[in-house]
Amino acid sequence: MQRLTLFTGVPVPLVTGSADADQPVDLVNAYSYPLPITVICELIGIPAVRRDDFRRWSSVFVNAAVCTAEEYIEATTSMLAFVHELIVQKQQAPTDDLLSALIATRDGSDRLSEDELTSMVFLLLAAGHETTVSLITNGVHALLRHPDQLELLMKEPERLPTAVEEILRYDGPLQAAIPYVASAPIDIAGTRIEAGEVIVFALLPANRDVRKVERADELDITRTDTAxxxxxxxxxxxxxxxxARLEGRLALGLLFERFPQLRLAVPEQDPPRHPSLLMNAIRELPVVLRPQPVASAEHRVNTPE
Ligand code: HEM
Structure with missing residues (x-):
């Protein structure tokens, strides 16, 4: 079996089969990516053969802070060219997907300009999967780090919707919203912001604001007021x-149902995160799906040599 060494130094199999269920596997690659990328591509109507290209470009956006300008420009222009090409194809041969429906809206009643259509597809592609990948990964990580909460969730799976809300609050996929520009002067909580100034809303700290959330630094899946x-x-x-909520519930619920003994392969280390001002994304999360049972002391004593 071919192996890949991760940033965490853990060797993981490149392909996960049941034979490797007791070996570390990178959850991000093996599990968190496939569902959101398949859903968004199916929804928009992106052919399966182009999904790897698309994933490569969007990984440049997530890693923008450490990419060169050339890499960023290459990814953006390639993705825009791809979107244009796709629009032309769907215009000629519409299919049953969101992009064909948006094109019909543009052509039928002129409600979407060419630029609006292109940027909408670009936005949906970029916003529609990396975030959900992180919801799944951050969620698995948070639960594995809080075994009491995971145990409660496994005993009472009906708590899944509130658990997903709590994960979004506790370790959400975005550090900040897209920057806003003030169109007029405004006072916010005693701070004057002039017209033209850029405002960045830091979502993660807001979600841990002790004035709004009791025991804000604790993961508690029984919270019902996670605003x-x-x-x-x-x-x-x-x-x-x-x-995103639906995908998060499905992915977390099914994973822990299928692999109730799932655990972190490197519990003593915090997993590396993408160096991004926007995303709060774990880069890789080595896990063991089904740890080998450890023979108990009693068993070992009674076992004949
Ligand atoms: C857990 C997953 C997700 C998170 C945490 C998330 C987060 C956000 C946030 C914070 C904004 C607001 C940005 C702002 O104020 O400027 C936003 C906007 C948006 N998101 Fe998501 N998102 C997720 C999944 C998705 C998915 C799956 C899609 C598409 C299918 C999507 C499509 C959009 C779009 C189109 C907007 C722009 C809305 C507008 O400007 O009116 N997002 N998202």
């Missing part, structure tokens, strides 16, 4: 929030 800001607020509140 978190992980999906933003107001007019630009996340369009994909219901879909």
């Amino acid at each position: 978190h800001l992980a999906f933003g607020h107001g007019i630009h509140h996340c369009l994909g929030a219901p879909l």
Whole structure:
């Protein structure tokens, strides 16, 4: 079996089969990516053969802080060219997907300009999967670090919806919302912001604000009043929030149902995160799906040599 050494120094198999269930595997690659990327590509109508390209470009966006300008420009121009090409294809041969429906809206009643259509597809592609990948990874990580909460969730799976909300609050996928520019002067909590100034809403600290949340640094899946800001607020509140919630519930529920003994392969280390001002994304999370049972002392004593 070919192996890959992760940033954490853990060798993981490149392909996970049941024979390797007791070996470390990178959860991000093996599990967190496939569901959101498949869903968003199916929804928009991106052919399966282009999904790897698409994933490569979007990984440049997530790693923008450490990419060169050339890499960033290459990824953006390639992705824009791809979106244009796709729009032309769907225009000629519409299929049953969101992009064909958006094109029909543009062509039918002129409600979407060419630029609006392109940027909408770009936004959906970029916003629609990396965030959900992190919801799944951060969620698994948070639960594995809090065995009492995981045990409660496994005993009472009906808590999954509130558990996902708590994960979004406790370790949400975005550090901050997209920067805003003040169109007029405004006072916010005693701070004057002039027209033209850039405002960055730091979502993670807001979600741990002790004035709003009791025991804000604790993961507690029994909270019912998690009024978190992980999906933003107001007019630009996340369009994909219901879909992301559904994917998060499915992914976490199914994973722990299938692998109830799942554990961190390197429990003593915090997993590396992408160096990004926007994303709060774990880069890799080595886990063991089904640890080998450890023979008990009694068993060993009674076992004949
Ligand atoms: C856990 C996963 C997700 C998180 C944490 C998240 C977070 C956010 C946040 C914070 C915003 C607001 C940004 C701002 O105020 O400027 C936003 C906007 C948006 N999100 Fe999400 N998102 C997630 C999943 C998705 C998915 C799955 C889709 C698409 C299917 C999506 C599509 C969008 C779009 C189109 C907007 C822009 C809405 C607007 O400007 O009116 N998001 N998201």
